[in-house]
Amino acid sequence: MTQTDRRVLISAPGKVILFGEHAVVHKKLAVAASLGLRTYLHLEENETGQCRLHLPDVDIDLTWPLSELSLNVDRKALDTDHPDNIPEEIKQQFESWMGVTTKENQRRAVLSFLYLFFVLKTDKPASFGFTISTRSTLPVGAGLGSSASFASCISTALLVLFNHIPIGFTQSEKKESYLDTINRFAYKAEQVIHGNPSGLDNSVCVFGGALSFRRGERFVPLEGFQSLQLLLTNTKVPRSTNALVAGVGAKKEKYPNVINPILDSIDNISLRCCEAFKSGSKEDLAQELEDLVDMNHCLLHALGVSHSSLEKVRVITEEFGVKTKLTGAGGGGCALSVIRDDVNVETTNLVAKKLAEEGYDCYRTLLGGTGVNAVVLGDDSLDQTWLLNADRETLESHAI
Numbered sequence: 001m002t003q004t005d006r007r008v009l010i011s012a013p014g015k016v017i018l019f020g021e022h023a024v025v026h027k028k029l030a031v032a033a034s035l036g037l038r039t040y041l042h043l044e045e046n047e048t049g050q051c052r053l054h055l056p057d058v059d060i061d062l063t064w065p066l067s068e069l070s071l072n073v074d075r076k077a078l079d080t081d082h083p084d085n086i087p088e089e090i091k092q093q094f095e096s097w098m099g100v101t102t103k104e105n106q107r108r109a110v111l112s113f114l115y116l117f118f119v120l121k122t123d124k125p126a127s128f129g130f131t132i133s134t135r136s137t138l139p140v141g142a143g144l145g146s147s148a149s150f151a152s153c154i155s156t157a158l159l160v161l162f163n164h165i166p167i168g169f170t171q172s173e174k175k176e177s178y179l180d181t182i183n184r185f186a187y188k189a190e191q192v193i194h195g196n197p198s199g200l201d202n203s204v205c206v207f208g209g210a211l212s213f214r215r216g217e218r219f220v221p222l223e224g225f226q227s228l229q230l231l232l233t234n235t236k237v238p239r240s241t242n243a244l245v246a247g248v249g250a251k252k253e254k255y256p257n258v259i260n261p262i263l264d265s266i267d268n269i270s271l272r273c274c275e276a277f278k279s280g281s282k283e284d285l286a287q288e289l290e291d292l293v294d295m296n297h298c299l300l301h302a303l304g305v306s307h308s309s310l311e312k313v314r315v316i317t318e319e320f321g322v323k324t325k326l327t328g329a330g331g332g333g334c335a336l337s338v339i340r341d342d343v344n345v346e347t348t349n350l351v352a353k354k355l356a357e358e359g360y361d362c363y364r365t366l367l368g369g370t371g372v373n374a375v376v377l378g379d380d381s382l383d384q385t386w387l388l389n390a391d392r393e394t395l396e397s398h399a400i
């Protein structure tokens with residue numbers, strides 16, 4: 001295979017925030033782990049002179065001649081603290097390339113790609129072209145970090161495409177430093193999608209595993225972490241992380257003396273969780289996590305980010321003695337329930353059945369899977385069409 005028809009499969013996990021969502025935006029501690037569900041990105045280099053961006057999860061299929069995708073500015077002028085701070089004329093140029101794309105979820109996905117493209121682009125021959133297709137097994141916009149998972153894949157694809165990092169970065173001695181680079185640009189894409197992300201989600205999606213995180217500091221792998229049995233319930237109520245994060249920020253501005261103690265309590269919940277993993281016996285750990293789940297949810301409710309559908313999940317699971325909190329930005333989306341080891345399979349199935357009767361989707365998935373990965377595809381039949389149609393097991397067997 002020549003360099004020009006290279007095809008690469010990149011994947012990154014989603015995440016589940018155990019404790020600390022929203023508070024983490026305001027520099028409080030959070031605890032999170034990667035999920036078995038992932039986003040997959042198929043990158044094909046070709047000689048069409050065109051760039052195709054195919055994002056079926058948000059109904060986007062755009063193609064631009066690469067000769068047209070050019071800006072009259074230095075890359076450094078784009079690599080600002082926040083992508084919102086780029087010059088106005090460049091924003092307008094991005095708008096013109098977006099064409100008739102008007103839905104907010106589509107616009108943010110395309111903008112995050114265009115932004116990273118221009119920050120990372122290097123000189124290539126005139127015939128150079130590529131196609132990027134993505135597909136996620138995560139629900140999009142439901143609190144399981146689809147945005148960070150997508151951002152991690154796009155960041156990796158463009159870093160590989162423009163030769164900033166080698167494809168075999170996970171086997172390299174410099175793996176940590178390559179992952180840091182991927183994480184830095186994934187954060188930028190998250191900024192385009194979220195406005196004010198803490199950096200927690202992209203760190204989990206890039207590095208994988210279970211970790212604690214405080215904004216502005218390096219994450220810490222969660223000592224003594226044991227994978228838990230969790231039930232994730234997607235209420236399917238749509239919501240936007242961007243709007244929910246902004247809402248909590250506005251509340252904090254208006255009622256600082258009320259909101260700050262809530263955020264401090266959440267900080268202490270995350271601290272307590274770290275201590276429980278470090279020192280607790282399995283039995284104590286389960287009891288403590290249940291208490292923390294309950295308290296964290298109620299504090300999030302006070303911040304205004306719960307939803308009647310999430311409260312319904314709590315009522316249904318409580319009937320079986322199972323504790324539930326919202327996870328991610330809330331306002332709909334997903335809830336997580338801790339299933340203790342002494343809860344039998346029949347009970348868990350019954351809880352899942354009751355939740356399904358409400359129209360909710362339930363996921364049972366493992367925590368702490370591998371972070372971002374890239375593999376070269378040798379088989380010509382594994383093209384974009386394969387990516388879009390393959391089942392989850394097939395995708396997983398090729399990607400990691």
Ligand SMILES: Nc1ncnc2c1ncn2[C@@H]1O[C@H](COP(=O)(O)OP(=O)(O)O)[C@@H](O)[C@H]1O
Binds near residue numbers: 106108150329
């Ligand atoms: N597979 C994907 N393809 C394209 N865009 C995606 C994909 N996954 C996520 N996104 C982008 O991220 C947004 C959802 O992010 P967000 O509201 O933070 O929810 P989540 O909890 O899933 O991260 C989508 O509206 C879209 O802009």
Ligand SMILES: C[C@@](O)(CCOP(=O)(O)O)CC(=O)O
Binds near residue numbers: 020145147199241329
């Ligand atoms: C609410 C928040 O803590 C998590 C958002 O997660 P998600 O986008 O809902 O998966 C925001 C953040 O940490 O950037």
Ligand SMILES: [Mg+2]
Binds near residue numbers: 147
């Ligand atoms: Mg998100």
